Amino acid sequence: MQAFVMRSIGETGIVEKDRPTPGPNDAIVKPTKGLICTSDCHTVHGAIGDREDLTLGHEIVGVVDEVGDEVSEFEAGDRVAVGAITPDWNSLAAQDGHPSQSNEALGGWKFANVKDGTFAEYAHVNDADGNMAHVPDGVTDHEATYVADMLSTGFAGAENAAVPMGGTVAVFAQGPVGLMATKGAALLGAGEIIAVETMDNRKELAREYGADHVVDFADVDPVEAIMDLTDGEGVDGAIEALGADETLQDCIEVTKPGGTISNVGYHGEGEFRHIPRVEWGVGMAEKDIVTDLCPGGRLRISRMLRLIETDRVDPTKLTTHEFDFEEIETAFDMMDTKEDGMIKPLIHFE
Amino acid sequence: MQAFVMRSIGETGIVEKDRPTPGPNDAIVKPTKGLICTSDCHTVHGAIGDREDLTLGHEIVGVVDEVGDEVSEFEAGDRVAVGAITPDWNSLAAQDGHPSQSNEALGGWKFANVKDGTFAEYAHVNDADGNMAHVPDGVTDHEATYVADMLSTGFAGAENAAVPMGGTVAVFAQGPVGLMATKGAALLGAGEIIAVETMDNRKELAREYGADHVVDFADVDPVEAIMDLTDGEGVDGAIEALGADETLQDCIEVTKPGGTISNVGYHGEGEFRHIPRVEWGVGMAEKDIVTDLCPGGRLRISRMLRLIETDRVDPTKLTTHEFDFEEIETAFDMMDTKEDGMIKPLIHFE
Amino acid sequence: MQAFVMRSIGETGIVEKDRPTPGPNDAIVKPTKGLICTSDCHTVHGAIGDREDLTLGHEIVGVVDEVGDEVSEFEAGDRVAVGAITPDWNSLAAQDGHPSQSNEALGGWKFANVKDGTFAEYAHVNDADGNMAHVPDGVTDHEATYVADMLSTGFAGAENAAVPMGGTVAVFAQGPVGLMATKGAALLGAGEIIAVETMDNRKELAREYGADHVVDFADVDPVEAIMDLTDGEGVDGAIEALGADETLQDCIEVTKPGGTISNVGYHGEGEFRHIPRVEWGVGMAEKDIVTDLCPGGRLRISRMLRLIETDRVDPTKLTTHEFDFEEIETAFDMMDTKEDGMIKPLIHFE
Amino acid sequence: MQAFVMRSIGETGIVEKDRPTPGPNDAIVKPTKGLICTSDCHTVHGAIGDREDLTLGHEIVGVVDEVGDEVSEFEAGDRVAVGAITPDWNSLAAQDGHPSQSNEALGGWKFANVKDGTFAEYAHVNDADGNMAHVPDGVTDHEATYVADMLSTGFAGAENAAVPMGGTVAVFAQGPVGLMATKGAALLGAGEIIAVETMDNRKELAREYGADHVVDFADVDPVEAIMDLTDGEGVDGAIEALGADETLQDCIEVTKPGGTISNVGYHGEGEFRHIPRVEWGVGMAEKDIVTDLCPGGRLRISRMLRLIETDRVDPTKLTTHEFDFEEIETAFDMMDTKEDGMIKPLIHFE
Known part of the structure; x- marks a missing residue:
């Protein structure tokens, strides 16, 4: 599959990778829409150190492709929003009310940090029951991408x-x-x-x-x-x-x-x-x-989605530009400089 | 009456002052015991600017000498602990849960800051119903001095x-x-x-x-x-x-x-x-x-006194030295340098 | 002055009373607009026991007529909203974060309970600095009456x-x-x-x-x-x-x-x-x-007024009927039965 | 293996059962000490409906016998305290700060309710990383049994x-x-x-x-x-x-x-x-x-154990009687009637 990666500090590219496979608690999600975050730019500039061919991205909505045996809330074909932060919900920090700090400072931040991110044909979501939510019918994929992080x-x-x-x-x-x-x-x-x-x-x-x-x-x-x-x-x-x-x-x-x-x-x-x-x-x-670091979790994502569903907020006003996945490097470079008044660029995966 | 004052930056002394008189909500208290605070030393060194013959001190226990017409909880002869911080309880900050910030930052800190402190034969306590508490029989004057600030x-x-x-x-x-x-x-x-x-x-x-x-x-x-x-x-x-x-x-x-x-x-x-x-x-x-700035108030003081009364805490272990009021300048100078292992010096007013 | 009172259980009337005088912390307010509350009806039916010629009402806006010597935030001529609940802000309960329970259960509820209410030519407000707020220019008297209790x-x-x-x-x-x-x-x-x-x-x-x-x-x-x-x-x-x-x-x-x-x-x-x-x-x-019992206080009232001023809420939709003060008995009787779809009747005092 | 069970409403007994096997997130623990809870008695009397040969008990300490592949914090041989309440930590309720209500009211209460309890030679612990804690060297098994529920x-x-x-x-x-x-x-x-x-x-x-x-x-x-x-x-x-x-x-x-x-x-x-x-x-x-329903979780259990380790509390004063596992029916019957001043009976499993 194709993945948009940080090749090394300062360098990005699209590379070929194997489709990930889920552990018993995990899911594989096929992204439909995504958003680039300024923190992706920071990462490529070296803010969290060097990485080699690490897939970027943490803001997507998509369709479940496969789930592990222990996953009970989701099945293949479900339309889901995925949290940018994907904590370990049984960790000490999560039990202490700070899931985003699970296991270490900022430990809930896994995508494009300690594991591959979401800008690929398939993304691996740890603890799927805890870290994704169904998107209601009244919410579009475009809208739903915003709950991962921005909202x-x-x-x-x-x-x-x-x-x-x-x-x-x-x-x-x-x-x-x-x-x-x-x-x-x-x-x-x-x-x-x-x-x-x-x-x-x-x-x-x-x-x-x-x-x-x-x-x-x-x-x-x-x-x-x-x-x-x-x-x-x-x-x-x-x-x-x-x-x-x-x-x-x-x-x-x-x-x-x-x-x-x-x-x-x-x-x-x-x-x-x-x-x-x-x-x-x-x-x-x-x-x-x-x-605070972005709160994640199925409950949080569901509540954010409800606010969109009941017309409390329209996040799509933030979308200033749109790109196909093939153009993601251009989108990324513009996000880095915020040229042309860019606020958020939407990526279409299909 | 005699008062221990900051004459100007760097200089202290005992001077003669008029006995204060209470407004309708106030009380005049005759101190029996007191404690010197390191913040008194900071003040004399100029931490809050210059003052002229400002009476020092904010940690005392004493006996009510007179109350204003609107005071309902206290009468002359009552043995009372006085808060170091004496907020205006109807101020916006107090209504917001931050009485110590009444009217301005640190605004509850009046003694030895914006009005005369308590190291005198008589001390003026604003809003007496709100800022003093009766000392229970089971608590000594020495113990009770500690609730004003330290506890x-x-x-x-x-x-x-x-x-x-x-x-x-x-x-x-x-x-x-x-x-x-x-x-x-x-x-x-x-x-x-x-x-x-x-x-x-x-x-x-x-x-x-x-x-x-x-x-x-x-x-x-x-x-x-x-x-x-x-x-x-x-x-x-x-x-x-x-x-x-x-x-x-x-x-x-x-x-x-x-x-x-x-x-x-x-x-x-x-x-x-x-x-x-x-x-x-x-x-x-x-x-x-x-x-935080020291929480004051009748309720807080009463709860601190109860912890002493029911033997949860013995604050008198902090008292390393004792002085009569006449010796207060010596006590003050030692507190300034913390010589001889001084932690807190107790002042006997009578 | 004229006052709308509970004569005894089940009976109301307009009677002549002396204009109240303020203590040092109090204000006398001349109402301009007011609202009848269902709790006024409960009171007349005996919910809190019998009363003799007790002035009813607790929801008004008006103009300050006189203030006591210790009042610092208000002066004659100020346009003010008065809280329905007027706590003693230096009471233990207020210091505990429960001002509406000052001194006893529901103790902040004084108007038309333990003292005359506000449906008179002049109303006495205890602790004026704590219990009234200036009405901003952008808020009408009609709007401001709602902050006392309903909002x-x-x-x-x-x-x-x-x-x-x-x-x-x-x-x-x-x-x-x-x-x-x-x-x-x-x-x-x-x-x-x-x-x-x-x-x-x-x-x-x-x-x-x-x-x-x-x-x-x-x-x-x-x-x-x-x-x-x-x-x-x-x-x-x-x-x-x-x-x-x-x-x-x-x-x-x-x-x-x-x-x-x-x-x-x-x-x-x-x-x-x-x-x-x-x-x-x-x-x-x-x-x-x-x-909860209605939170009172200058801070609360001010914040409620700000929500009206910045167009977050229009409470006047609740006003289904309007009456002059002379017609207040009719208004009261209709509020008692809620006839004609009454939600809130506005009283014009002038 | 032997298990102490509720045979049906009003009837208990020791029966032979298969040793449980762990799922990927679970552990099998061999109890060393346990305590009977009054709620076990309520259960046998039918408080939560009928059950057939359901193993009783939810307060034990023991030794890990086996763990599933996804368990990272424990391994065979570890001495552990097990929570009485074993929530699903990625459930909506847990993410909402109410783990004991995971999935449904009281849903964290699984032992001797919706699955076999702990009074057997081996007990199955769901989500072992989330629901057990290591017992520090300074804490005895007897002491540690109390953290599951009583503390x-x-x-x-x-x-x-x-x-x-x-x-x-x-x-x-x-x-x-x-x-x-x-x-x-x-x-x-x-x-x-x-x-x-x-x-x-x-x-x-x-x-x-x-x-x-x-x-x-x-x-x-x-x-x-x-x-x-x-x-x-x-x-x-x-x-x-x-x-x-x-x-x-x-x-x-x-x-x-x-x-x-x-x-x-x-x-x-x-x-x-x-x-x-x-x-x-x-x-x-x-x-x-x-x-509240008893808070569970590794963090909570660890903190309770620390309070024992640092001598803040000695829960063993609650132990009025001791029994071997073979005598557990006698212990249970006495707990039901609280005869002989029983407060808590300790069960020795080995």
Whole structure:
């Protein structure tokens, strides 16, 4: 079968591989649609070290081709969404309420990290009963691809910000995760949502997804702007959806005492993140900093799918470009540079 | 009346002041016993800016001398413990579950900050119904002085670490707050408690208060030692009770993915605290960082007093020295340098 | 001044009373708009015992006429919303996170219970800083009257049901509180909302406020219907907004193991509520039953107002009838019988 | 192999069965010590319907005899504690934080319910990696038998009561689960613990495990006694450890507004449990009722074992009698009647 792989640091390609075979708890899924994630780009650039011919990708929807003997919830022919994060559900971390950290830090992240990813004719899904969900009839494949990572991660950012009904929230960066964090805050009853972004199409989408204000950091200092918008109080919660030192600091500054900083950005560079000591209330202002890796699991995926099915969210607005599988290298290169205003490129596998 | 004051940065003295008078919601309390806090020393060194003849102190027990017309729970002659932190209970922050941040960051901290402290013949307590508690017969004045700050702060450090029953916890620094965090972790059902300290009398007290292991950072690298003690897993929770950049970093490193870093240290210096990016799981390891300022309030104080009354904790082991009020400058100078193994000096007001 | 009172059990009337005067922490508010609550009817029927010429009412918006010396957040002329529940914010229960229970069960409920209510030319508000909020310019008086009780109570019902994003919820009874619970569930990200009701105008409003399904209990057994709609699983949360034994039982039956029953109904009659033992999983199915009395407070009121200001909710759809203050007895009698499809009657005070 | 079974309702016996074989995720364990549970008696009396030659028992410690191919954490020869509740960790309920409800209400309860229990020469453990834990060297087999159910269930009762540090708690009934709930409350920092019991040896153990007061319901009305002991306030939390209608009602009555009723009793009889309407605050006093089925899992078992290893708890005080496996029918009959003051009988399998 054909697979889109990281050949080595900085190099990608399509190679021929054997179709994977399932263990007793696993499934083989034939992808129909997929999305490229910026983290795929980070990986190819070496963020998690070198890999040799590792299949990329972790956001797909597809059809079950085969299941292991112990799989009870799925059978060949089922249309399924697959989680980007595929934890070991009986691990200590999962039993502790942190499945994404199963066995080690970020241990639920297996696709295109410690095993082949999903950008191939067939993908191997560990613990299929735990890590896939049936796609309801009312949800298209295109829509369903978004639950794997973008909805789950962005919404987790909003959930962790713990904004009370009618509270205020700032969302730093309106990439696909940030936009879903904005939408998540709207879905969770925030009373005022402030998005920070500079690119025009992202600013426009931020408003469509529920932002009451969009602060363009190219025009104004975002900390000042947010403090002004909140009459000097600061926000109940701030969401970091970029993975940069400066935005994390900004989040800490604009959060009111007793509020929460919710990080969903992937911090890929630098030795340290910096907490501004005074604005952090000398360690006593009860500004908590919480973090998350995309929650996976059949339950989570099913709930995300239900939100699409009942028209609470239309994630396909994030799709700016479409490609056939044969064109995936072009899609990948554009995602790397975000040229042409790319937010998410949809891949058609058939 | 006589009051022990900060005359200006770096200078203390005993001066004559007028006895305060209560507003309708306030009380005047005549202290019987008190404790000096290291934060008094920070204040005199200029940590919160200059002050002129500001009365120091925030840890006392005493007798009510007078109450305002709206006070309903107390009357003259009542023996009371007074909170170190005296929030405005109808403020937005208090209604939000963060009374110590009432009106502004750290806004519940009024004594020896924005109003005169308690080291005087009479002390003014704002919102007396909300900020004092009756001392039960079975609790001595000496014991009761500890609930104002040391028990409430140390135990909050343990509570915020969110260590499950049978879980593991590391407590960095065994000063009085750290020792009470150690005791707090023991009271909350931690299964294994690792204390970090180098001074002999504090190491011994750590064991008495419940530490299963004491790591002497002068002998070994504490991060390595804690990882070894936990078979490489790290701890469920780590408590920072010093207020230093290095110990906060150590806390982040020794906490397992999905665990919690609980800060109760006062970070008095430096522009930034540093989060080690990789050990923090690139912002995705679900290692949350939570902070607290001493919880105050009649309810909290009463519960702390009950723990003493029912013999769950004996805080007087922290008292290494005793002084009459006339000697308070000597006590203060020794607390500043921690000479002679001082942990807490008890002041007798009568 | 004129006041609409409960003369004795079963009897109401408009009587002349002295204008109240404020204590140091209180305010006198001149109502502009108000709403009658079904609980006013219960009170007149004797639900909380007899009263003599007690002023009724607890849902108003108005203008500050006078404040006590200790009030710092408000001054005469301010346009304010007043909470239906006016806790003592320094009470033990408030410090414990349960302000509505201040000093005794339901102790935050003072208006038209232990002191005169708000249906008079002037109303006395205890602890004004804690229990009122400024109405933003973008919110009308009519809209603002709803935050006192209907939004706060209904939304609390939804919050307590603890429905996760994309989860399922059933709301039993679509009176004004039930409708706001339905809207609250929608605002909080429920993936599927099932409303139970039989009256046509309420069924229609339920759909407008976000219900995906409306089950008419006159046509079908609601338990069966809800189990069918959820493929036999039951809902993540069920909200009781009526105060009846049967609906509480239904809630327990339709909630899945591990789910939550959230009660906001006022259970006015009968010696017992009945928990069906088997459907409750013999006390081991982790179906928690939580209850609430309308949350009050400046912060809560402000957040509810913000949700109106930013167009998250339009509560005025609940207003089916309008009356001048002189006609309040007619309004009250109609509210008692709910004739003419009354949901909420708005009272104009000027 | 020999197995102690329920032959049919009301009848037990030792029969010969085939040794079980493991699926890919399972283990076969050879028990060394075990404990009989009152729920085994309920089962034989027909509480969950008829069964034919179903092996009884769910509390054992033993040695791994064989593991399936997918088991990675254990191998033959390992000394292990087995959970009484053995959830499917990838089920929706487990992913929702309620593993004991996996797939259906009480679905984690498999032993001696939907599959053979553990009172046999060999026991089959589903999902071995998720449902067993290694016993540390410092913990005896006798001690370790208690983690399967008694510690985990009793401690969960205390955890769910959500008693704050220094708060008050009442524990109704001091059977083995109630005694562990008492001990659990002590381990979690309760400031005052009131145990309700009438049998002398249980009253004595209650004190040893941390009760400050023991109320003998044969001498006094327990509700009155508890209200007196708390100065009329009621307790922060009440734990029902019997499974009776009357004690559940008592729990609701003695809990203060805003407090929590934690049920761990198995309610085996009657159509309804009765909530006293007025004492429940007409559904508005914020007295929450929470329930639990014994939490299982490798993490939970390991944490319970650590509490024994570090001398936080000695559960062997509960062992009043000891028997060889051949005598298990005698032990069972005595457990059924609790004759001779039996609390827990230990079974030696070798």
